[in-house]
Amino acid sequence: MAHKDVKIHIIGAGVSGLAAALTLKKAGYNAQVLEQAATIGGRVNTTINGAMKLDHGFQVLLDHYPAAQEFLNLDALDLVKFSPASVIYIDGKKHVIGDAQRDMKYAWKTIVAGVGSVSDKWKVYTLSRKLKQKNLIDIFKSPEKTTLQYLQDYGFSEKMIKSFFKPFYTGIFLETQLQTSSRMFEFVFKMFSEGNATIPAAGIKAIPEQMAHQLDGQIRLNTTVKEVVADTIQLVNGDNLKSDYTIIATPADVLVPNLPKSNNPWHSVQTLYFDTDDHGFDQPIIGLIAGDDCLSNNFHFLNDVFENHPKVISVSVVAKHDLTKDQLEERVRKELIEQAHIKAGDLIQMMEIKKALPTFDSIQYAMSPTETQLTQNIFLAGDQLSNGSLNAAMLNGKAAAQAVISNIENGIFV
């Protein structure tokens, strides 16, 4: 069998599966991507509702992710950059804290903001300098502790943690207690310090769409895999596909018999989109609600981000609660007016993403190619193998593809 005739399948057209397919394509191999949904992108999705672009959960691309530079044409994505700052509401009062190294206009505002002491703000600066110098390998080799412990050990005051780090990183880690590994904190803080938080002008889904565009005819939608055993993929419709190499770019424990089931829970988030008469901040910026017992975590105005977008506010709720959807809608509306003086109008849509981010016993940067090989025929990808980010998802897809290529080219035929 000629090298290029081997049958390769990838299960899942999320960014990890797409990165695997692109890596194989670059090396001259045509993999078939099998996707259960009617659309590509997995967790990276945008609903277009008339003139509105409603991302499935607030999600940003950090443009300094090494994988973003490698897999995406960032110029073509026409990225909208968020200001390197946050508007924080504490007990109805507005504070602005920003990165003065990037934009001097935030220097004074940050110093006078009632969010931590001057010493806290100096520590933010020194931490940013330290992490710019620390390379990714060292970050992911560092001993792990919780982010909360890390911030306390660095000397930040309880006030600074409560009024800035907790609300800001709750929106990123999708958990409220800062229990996520300090490695992930350092990685994300470094990415925020070195680059920008961005959203493509067409919505977050433009990311997988750009990737999928290069894979013409290679993606089979509405194709659900039931099981993978050795060189056979069984679809739920009963069809069997012969596959010399299969990359499973989604949790594999449900597809491969006898694999131990992962017990790690997933973090979830609810996103509420309201129309509003509020004109927004006149720039893309993240709003944080740091009031005690508030369910609303972060918000932004879509009309600040997307050109000619109707006035819409997006609010993320991360904290666990037992409210009904109607009660949650009212609660968020009340918090917006009481805390941030923003009047939310009609609810446009409420999205609940139950499996938003995987959780880990230990965070890694990305898999090496050899680590992705499960059996002679089966390879693993997806963010859930190392850390919950677009960066890890893409890099793990690439690693699995490289492992397949090296198996083929080193003569390890199946």
Ligand SMILES: Cc1cc2nc3c(=O)[nH]c(=O)nc-3n(C[C@H](O)[C@H](O)[C@H](O)COP(=O)(O)OP(=O)(O)OC[C@H]3O[C@@H](n4cnc5c(N)ncnc54)[C@H](O)[C@@H]3O)c2cc1C
């Ligand atoms: C609300 C939210 C906010 C986030 N914020 C950020 C952020 O700001 N920055 C960041 O870097 N990351 C963020 N992430 C994480 C990022 O979206 C993920 O890390 C990334 O999308 C994971 O990609 P993946 O391909 O590994 O998995 P997925 O996107 O889950 O893709 C897996 C694919 O496999 C398919 N599939 C599953 N089972 C089968 C089957 N049996 N047969 C066929 N197909 C199957 C699924 O339908 C899916 O399309 C966020 C995620 C969410 C949900």
